[in-house]
Amino acid sequence: MQGSFYGDILFTKDLTLHSEIDGNFNWSEAKSFLPTYSYGATGSDPAYVNTLAELQEYNTWDNFWNWLEHLNYSHTFADKHAVTALVGHEVWESTYDGIQAGTKGFTAGNTLQTLGLGTQANNTLAEPKGSSVMESWIARLIYTYNNKYSITATERRDQSSNFAPASVAPPGHQIGYFPSVAVSWRISEEPFMHGLDPVLSNLKLRVGYGTTGQSNTSGGYKYGSSIKPIVTGLGTGFSFNNFNNPNLTWETAIQTNIGVDFSLLNNRIDASVDVYDKTSKNFLFQQPLPAFLSGGTAEYSNAAVVQPPWVNAGKIQNKGIELSITSRNIESKNFRWTTNVILSHYTNKVISLNGFPALSGIVSTGFGPQIPATYTQVGGAIGEFYGYKTEGVIKTTDQLAFLAQHPQNVTGQPLIVSSDRTLSNAIYLGDMLYAGNDGKGGANKQYALGNPNPNFTYSFTNNFSYKDFELSVFFTGVQGGKILNAVKFQIQGLYGLYQNQLAPTANFWTPSNPNSNIPAPRSGFGNNNLVMSDRFLESASFLRLQNLRLGYNLPSPWATKVKMRHLKAYVGGQNLFVITKYQGTRSRSRLAEPEPPAAEYRLRQVSFSESGHLRPERRVLKL
Incomplete structure (x- = not known):
């Protein structure tokens, strides 16, 4: 409710x-x-x-x-x-x-x-x-002179219960101050622009600078240590649930942007261009700790017995540009057609990890393998996929002879050439061959395989109206970027019994099917064929019909009879279809579908799409 x-x-x-x-x-x-x-x-x-x-x-x-x-x-x-x-x-x-x-x-x-x-x-x-509780005080002042020059100043004071008060960690960390300022110049109001009115009817330049704060810690009491009950033979006991950090404080972002708004052809076309540079620091996330520092891992779980502390760390820079265009294509007595197009491009780079050499992102596939899927390091992008480059399936004895002399090592140990497919440290015909063999049995080289950040994102909306009928069509999409199809490890991994597999995997390599590029079955999920590699990455590009709505404005007398001013009947749908080469489950993963204009990937968020565990986005019909 x-x-x-x-x-x-x-x-x-x-x-x-x-x-x-x-x-x-x-x-x-x-x-x-x-x-x-x-x-x-x-x-x-x-x-x-x-x-x-x-x-x-x-x-x-x-x-x-x-x-x-x-x-x-x-x-x-x-x-x-x-x-x-x-x-x-x-x-x-x-x-x-x-x-x-x-x-x-x-x-x-x-x-x-x-x-x-x-x-x-x-x-x-x-x-x-x-x-969780938040209290805020806000002050904003806007001054505009002669509809040409304007300045806006804002100050926020936010106080969050997610951080320690002064009584716990003097002088306290609950309060954050976040100022911002913006100026604009409406150039089209200047006398020297009046002659351009029919062509360039509006021109405005904007510059802004400001800070924002973020206090989300997925629950309130993370700055202190909580306890949890444990059932023992002597009754109920208690142990620490998490490490504390009384110095936990606000995550902050500083953004500078420059924008231009303009209108063309007697306001038939409105457009704006924004360029921004956003630096975020002191990210809120749980610090990874080795198991021996956190009491080991819980039974039947990969979770630490004592949860690691929440910390502030890291610094990331996001740069981007966004273009928005609205056009009034047709405007007549009975028919109107308008279009809105938004294009966005951005890049991000890790500036600091506060001394951490790198952050690894692990994907769990249930009872399947744990996948070290991403490797985020200073100078690179957030959530860079990292692993091995495949060179196809081993199909010849010459390849086996080479591997016998120059062992492949992608599982932590040199692999021996053996036809016994129950051995996890063996390799044979039908197994995957990887690049980066050092020729001495040392670990194969791992490569940056791409990241989820797209080349650009886009959306376009068309609105039509004819008399009392209205139609709105909204498409959104992403071009470029990679996405991890983690479900492939389970339903195309061919590593064990009692695990359903997709039908195409039945075409795996055998001596009688020597041209197949699908590796042969091998027991156990610690084997050569189930390591993180480009075999499990796919294109994140897609085009989705996000919203479709057809409406009819009912006659005014009908509304008057029921004491209303307006009545409308409509039918609509969401997520009606998607055009994509991606074979996994589509979802609203931020990393699969970045949010324009300034998609910012947080250190504490998983930096890949766990397609095996995300619920698919629902197809919705409305009446």
Whole structure:
């Protein structure tokens, strides 16, 4: 449930107070039951058996509310000096809570599925909860002279509960100050431009400089150490859940931009060009720590027993340019057609990692291999894919003879030539051959294989109206960049039994199928064929029909009869189709689909598309 209430108080014609309260409240309930079962071929021992039924129930809720007060002043003095001022106060709070309970071993069988009928020794109970609060003060002043020259100055003071107060770490880190300033010159208002009105009806130059802050730590209490319960034979004990860092503070970004707005042909075409340089520093992310410093890894998990601390580190520079064009193609009495096109290009570079040599990005494929997919280092781009370059499938005995004398090493050890495909340290006909062999059995060279950053992003919207009918068509797309199809490791890896594979993999290399470029099966996912390489990278380019909407404005008398001013019926759809060469699941991964104009990839975010684990974007139809 969500809602918003707002009101305005007009003290004078120049002075108003805007008050607004927003809320978003969510509740969810889930239940899962795994029954006992036994089944298999008739006359044989059961192939699949579960003797212990399990019940899990979840009840969760999260609440968000926001309250703002904005005092606005606007007045023009002597017809030339326009002053607009704002003083604002905002506060929001986000809380979550819930109950997670489970039990096993139902003596009453599978029919009665309630928590009270399980075996007490198997009961589990958890209550995840937390909150974050933000308070902000805002001041903004805009001065415009004669509709030509303008300056805007803004100051924000934000205070976040995600950082330590002064009582914990003097002088405190909760408060951040974020100023900005912008100036503009409407050149088209100058006398020397008046003769160009029919062709160049508007020309405006803009320059801006400002800072912003970010406090998201995926939960509130990360500057301190929390505890977690542990069930032992002597009762419930407690251990540290995470390392603390009372000096955790705001992540900041400093941006400079220059822009030009212009209109052509009596305002038939409006366009703007923006060039920006944005430097972000003190990124908020969890510092990677070796297992021996964090109590090892938890049972049946790759997670550390004690979670690593959140830290501020790193510095990244983003540079880019964006072009936006809006054209009024046809404007007649009954028919109108307008088009909007946005093109964006950017680059990013790592300036500092605060002493870290590099950051590796690991993709988990469930029960499959752990993939060291990216390698982010100073001077390079965020999320650079890093691995081996393939040279095809080994198909000849001459290649085997070479590898016997010059062992390939992509798994941490020199690979021996053997036809035994159960050996993880062996290589033979039908296996992958990689570049970078040093000829001595040392590790093969790894290469930068590309990154998710596109050459450019684009979108275009066409709006049509004919009498009371309206049609809007919105396309978006990306050109260039790489994306990791991690699901290939599982459903095209051919490394084990009981794992479904895509149909094309049945055409793998065999002596009777010697021209295949699909490697032959080899047991275990630590083998030569399942290392990070360009074999698992694909083009991230795509064109998507993001939104389509057809509407009809119903006659005014119909609206009047139901005490309304306007009625519209429409049918629409989202994500209706995608044109792409990518074979994996499409998703709203930021790294697969950067957000123009200034896509900024954060150090704490996974710098690749985990296509095996992201939910595909839904196709939505609306009426």
